Amino acid sequence: MVHAKIIGTGSYLPKKVLTNFDLEKMVDTSDEWIRERTGIRERRIADKQEAASDLALMASKEALKAAGIKPKELDLILVATVSPDMILPSTACILQHKLGIKNIPAFDINAACSGFIYALSVADSFIRSGVYSRVLVVGAEVLSRITDWKDRTTCVLLGDGAGAVVLEKTKGKRGILSVNIYADGSMWDLLHVPAGGSRMPATKETVQKRLHFIKMRGNETFKVAVRTLERLVVDTLKENGVKPDELSLLIPHQANHRIIAATAKRLGLGLDRVMLTLDRHGNTSAASIPLALDEAVRTGRIKEGDYILLEAFGGGLTWGSALIKW
Ligand SMILES: CC(C)(COP(=O)(O)OP(=O)(O)OC[C@H]1O[C@@H](n2cnc3c(N)ncnc32)[C@H](O)[C@@H]1OP(=O)(O)O)[C@@H](O)C(=O)NCCC(=O)NCCS
Incomplete structure (x- = not known):
């Protein structure tokens, strides 16, 4: 059976820290x-000169180094983001150029926020179908540029960062066991940026009305x-025949501690089996899972053979999960 296996992870966080006490001011x-x-x-918070591709590049270099492969050995680059460098071209193309x-x-x-799981699903499909052997998947966000600081x-809630993984085709039993992705567009307006697209192009008025920033109906989004x-x-877990007590680590999208705790409780997992970076990173949308995964790998929280469950929920609405045998 051909699987996609994560052979290297990397991440990057901008230097500037914005605390809750800073926000009080x-x-x-x-x-x-x-x-x-x-x-x-x-x-x-990213530096003025830093855009999504810059964060993506730093995370990608680390993931490639950990995987022990060179950029030229890659077959495909996917970048999950809602804060791209620009609308055209894709941040993935800019990243490809930066990787030389x-x-x-x-x-x-x-x-x-489900972008990384979506990208993982695309990479997994290309690998399992035999089209590509090595894929770089990145989640990179500079949300601070589309955040209304008033x-x-x-x-x-929001923060900046990037995480990356290198996936490789493997014939063993380890790797991504299943990825599921879903969407319900009927609730698109729970979380959106109204202006800057073809529906409402940028005008003086859209800028004055602060319509280029993220709008969220937080409480409704929370419940869904x-x-x-x-x-x-x-x-x-049921679909894969894995029992909750066999799960070594849950790596959730980091949006809200109460959402994460409710999900863990449903599985009967103690928080010691949940990866938490939210306190230090905030919600970094598509970057949050690969950032948390990289931290888990580098701090020795994942061992060979462990079952790892990734899950995310976000604007679209979109949601998804990935079960991995490490
Ligand atoms: C945003 C969120 C933290 C708000 O928490 P909540 O318990 O739902 O709070 P509410 O929105 O009901 O607001 C409660 C009160 O706090 C106030 N409030 C909101 N933000 C506040 C802030 N930063 N500081 C102080 N008070 C605040 C509200 O105005 C409201 O006041 P009111 O009762 O006088 O009207 C929570 O809804 C959330 O995490 N939502 C989902 C986020 C998410 O998962 N997004 C999708 C994936 S990225």
């Missing part, structure tokens, strides 16, 4: 409210996220 909020309602203490390679396909995937309901993720993780 910017909007009407408090460290206590942010910690209690979300679990976030601080997040990273040509001719292999490169494209972006926009599935908001809107306390969203600005306290909890319901959906609780079902998703149970179904994913």
Whole structure:
């Protein structure tokens, strides 16, 4: 049986740290409210010169180094992002150029916070079908550029960062066992950026009305996220014949500690079997899972043969999971 196996991980976080106390000086909020309602203490903010492809490049170089392969050995580059360098061309093409390679396909995937799982699913399909053997999958976000720093309901949640993995074809029993992705467009307006696309191109008015920033109906999104993720993780394990107590680590998208805790509880998992980076990274959308995965690998929390479950939920609405035997 051919599988896609993760052979290297990498990540990058911008240097600048923005704490809840810094935010107290910017909007009407408090460290206590942010910690209690979300679990976030601080997040990273990209430097003025840094765009998504710059963060992606740093994470990719680390993942390639860990995998022990050179950029020219790749067959495909996928970048999951909702904060691309620019609308045209894709951040994946810019990343390909920065990696010093040509001719292999490169494209972006926009599935908001589920973007990394979506990209993993595309990479997995290409590998299992025999089309490609080595794929670079990156989640990279500079959300701070599309965040309304006057809107306390969203600005306290988001952060910047990037994570990357290199996937390789393997004939063994280890690797990605299954990836499931889903969407429900009827709730597209729960989480969106109204202007800057073909529906509402940029004008002086759209800028004045702050329509180029992320708008979220947080409470409604929260409820759908909890319901959906609780079902998703149970179904994913059942489908693969894996019992919750066989799971070594849950690596969830890092949006809200209460959502993560509810999902873990549904599986009967203690938080010691859940990867948490939310307190230090905030919600980095498509970057959050590969960032957490890289930290798990580098801190020795994953061993050969472990079952690892990744899950995400985000704008679209989109959601998805991946079960890996490491
Ligand atoms: C955003 C979120 C943390 C808000 O928590 P919540 O418990 O739902 O809070 P509500 O939105 O109901 O707001 C409760 C109150 O806190 C206030 N509030 C909102 N943001 C605040 C802030 N940063 N500081 C202080 N008070 C704040 C609200 O105005 C509201 O006040 P009111 O009761 O006087 O109207 C939570 O809804 C969430 O995490 N949502 C989902 C995020 C997510 O998963 N997104 C998709 C994947 S990325």
